[in-house]
Amino acid sequence: MANLSQKAFGWAATDTSGVLSPFHFSRRENGADDVTIKILYCGICHSDLHTAKNEWGFTKYPVVPGHEIVGLVTKTGSNVESFKVGDRVGVGVLVGSCRTCDICQQDLENYCRKMIFTYNSTDKDGTRTYGGYSDIIVVDQHFVLRFPDNLPSDAGAPLLCAGITVYSPMKYYGMTEPGKHLGVAGLGGLGHVAVKFGKAFGLKVTVISTSPKKEAEAINKLGADAFLVSSDPVQLKAAMGTMDFIIDTIAAVHPLAPLLDLLKMNGKLVTVGLPDKPLELPIFPLVLGRKLVGGSDIGGMKETQEMLDFCGKHGITADIELIRMDYINTALERVSKSDVRYRFVIDVGNSLASL
Ligand code: NAP
Ligand code: ZN
Ligand code: ZN
Numbered sequence: 557m558a559n560l561s562q563k564a565f566g567w568a569a570t571d572t573s574g575v576l577s578p579f580h581f582s583r584r585e586n587g588a589d590d591v592t593i594k595i596l597y598c599g600i601c602h603s604d605l606h607t608a609k610n611e612w613g614f615t616k617y618p619v620v621p622g623h624e625i626v627g628l629v630t631k632t633g634s635n636v637e638s639f640k641v642g643d644r645v646g647v648g649v650l651v652g653s654c655r656t657c658d659i660c661q662q663d664l665e666n667y668c669r670k671m672i673f674t675y676n677s678t679d680k681d682g683t684r685t686y687g688g689y690s691d692i693i694v695v696d697q698h699f700v701l702r703f704p705d706n707l708p709s710d711a712g713a714p715l716l717c718a719g720i721t722v723y724s725p726m727k728y729y730g731m732t733e734p735g736k737h738l739g740v741a742g743l744g745g746l747g748h749v750a751v752k753f754g755k756a757f758g759l760k761v762t763v764i765s766t767s768p769k770k771e772a773e774a775i776n777k778l779g780a781d782a783f784l785v786s787s788d789p790v791q792l793k794a795a796m797g798t799m800d801f802i803i804d805t806i807a808a809v810h811p812l813a814p815l816l817d818l819l820k821m822n823g824k825l826v827t828v829g830l831p832d833k834p835l836e837l838p839i840f841p842l843v844l845g846r847k848l849v850g851g852s853d854i855g856g857m858k859e860t861q862e863m864l865d866f867c868g869k870h871g872i873t874a875d876i877e878l879i880r881m882d883y884i885n886t887a888l889e890r891v892s893k894s895d896v897r898y899r900f901v902i903d904v905g906n907s908l909a910s911l
Contacts, residue, residue, distance in 0.1 A: 558681035559585040562592065565908065566690025567884055568618035574609035576884050579618055581686060583694045584679075591639050591700050592631035593647065596905040598688035599624030599714040599874070601745060602807045603649075603830065605888050607676055611832040615676055622688030623649045623674040624716045624901075626709040636697045644709065646701040646864065647693060648716035649674055649854045651685060655698065663858040665699075689884065691908055701861055704868030714745055714874035714899040715867055717854065722750040722803055723863040724855035725826045726757065731801045734758030739802035739818055741786075743770050746805035746828060748778055748898035749874060755779045756870045762799065764815070766894070773897065777875070786814060797821075805829050812849070816841040824848045874899045880907035 560582035568579035586592045604621035606612055625647040629639050639645060652672030653665035660668050672679055675687030687693075703712065725731070731738055731754075738754045740747045741764040751774065754761035762782040763774045771783040784791050796817050801824040804815060809831045816825060816838060825847065827835075841847060855863065867873065875898045879887055887900045902908075 558683050560683065561585045562692060562694060564686070564690050564692050566620045566686060567881060568620045568686075569608035570618045572610045574605065574888060576608065576689070576888070579620060581620070583686070583692060584681065584683065586631040586633055586694055588633040588635045589696050589698075590631075590633045590694050591629055591636060591645065591697050592692060592694050593625070593627040593645060593700070594630050594692055594905070595625055595627040595688055595690060597626045597710045597713045598622040598902045598904050599717065599745070599876075600887055600891060600900040600902065601717045602891055603717070605891050606830065606832065608888065612830070616684065619676050620686035620689050621675055622690070623647070624713045624718070625674070625688035625693060626703060626713045626716070627693070630692070633697070638702075639697060639700060644703045646703045646713070646716045647674060647688065647695050647699065648701065648720060648860055651695050651699045652680060663856040665856050666854045688904070689881070689902065691904065699857060701857070701864055704864055706871075707864065707868050708873060710878055710901050710903070711873035711876050712867070713901050714749065714876065715864060715872075716860070718745040718749045718874060718899060719867060720855040720860045720863050721828050721852070722746050722805070723753055723866070724859055725803060725828060725850070725852035726750070726753055727859070728852065729801065729824055729826050729850060731759070731803070731824075732757040735760070736800040737762065737798060739764050739799040739815070740780075741802055741804040741815055742806040742829060743774060743898070744805060744807065744894060744896070745874070745899040749872070750803050750805065751778045751780050752872045756866075756872060762795070764802070764818070792818070799823060801826065803828060807831060809833050809835060812836065813838045813841065816845070816847055819845065819847050821845045822847065824850060826850045826852060828852055874901075876901045878903050882907065
């Protein structure tokens with residue numbers, strides 16, 4: 557039996573309305589390999605919304621979302637040497653894996669069949685995992701990240717999911733060659749970080765968005781080279797066959813044909829968005845253009861640390877709207893309408909305890 561002796565407080569969704577409310581619960585006592593963290597900031601990922609509303613069909617209520625966590629270490633177990641009390645650390649989407657399978661041995665814990673998510677999962681001790689919309693979290697040291705000194709805790713928090721989710725496929729699928737042309741479909745939390753990585757890798761970056769609303773910011777603030785409105789057939793036609801790769805971060809069902817048409821021969825479309833229903837895959841443009849469609853799921857711990865260090869070096873952070881915990885339901889409603897520039901981050905440390 558787990559020793560659930562650490563009192564915790566957070567906000568949980570309790571049914572498919574996805575509405576969150578204050579929730580008292582317990583976390584395990586800090587074990588020999590554990591780090592207990594006082595949470596300062598937590599980003600709001602669209603996956604939090606999908607889960608709170610059970611859009612993917614595997615939510616177990618109550619669920620405390622949040623997997624873009626930055627905080628301070630308050631306790632370390634006897635086997636922990638890399639972290640000490642007071643260190644600033646991060647926790648992302650995963651808090652466990654088997655650590656022994658061939659996938660884990662390749663530092664790809666994110667694809668381990670026994671991977672444990674930061675929330676809405678069953679932990680090794682049989683208890684439920686609860687995420688970062690809460691005051692403290694207890695995590696095995698292997699799944700804790702060092703947070704580079706020059707990254708701000710609030711605007712750096714979204715890197716722990718949004719950042720690694722686009723960084724990992726960009727590396728794996730070879731989207732890092734300077735001068736190549738990258739399309740970023742969907743300018744939300746993931747998409748806006750993909751634009752920044754694209755520019756850091758020396759790519760030409762074109763944003764593909766549903767409306768012209770974000771155009772000026774995409775170009776002037778985020779550094780994109782061009783902007784395409786996906787509902788404008790004239791713009792799409794003019795850009796046909798010009799992109800080497802597209803990273804598709806769109807959170808809802810959408811047609812793939814226009815994106816495939818934007819690719820050059822041998823182009824790659826990599827999907828990271830997770831709409832709640834399948835997408836239709838048009839075969840002709842794939843076959844006739846020798847194109848490739850791939851997917852990718854966050855990243856392993858080693859690569860996540862590499863990504864954080866890369867962001868520290870290149871000064872890459874998210875553009876955020878900092879909110880109080882009690883704004884969460886309005887924030888989630890706004891995420892559902894793509895009305896955020898470009899990531900909400902909850903000021904957990906200053907607004908949760910004072911409720
Ligand atoms: P987000 O901030 O809400 O951004 C998603 C963007 O998708 C929106 O800003 C919007 O871009 C576009 N969009 C939304 N509805 C659309 C529609 N009906 N048609 C066309 N475009 C639409 O979400 P996020 O946090 O970046 O997450 C994006 C997706 O990735 C979610 O499904 C999330 O669950 C998934 N995700 C996957 C992983 C992974 O490891 N694979 C990790 C994290 C998140 P415009 O305003 O520019 O049109
Ligand atoms: Zn996420
Ligand atoms: Zn494994």
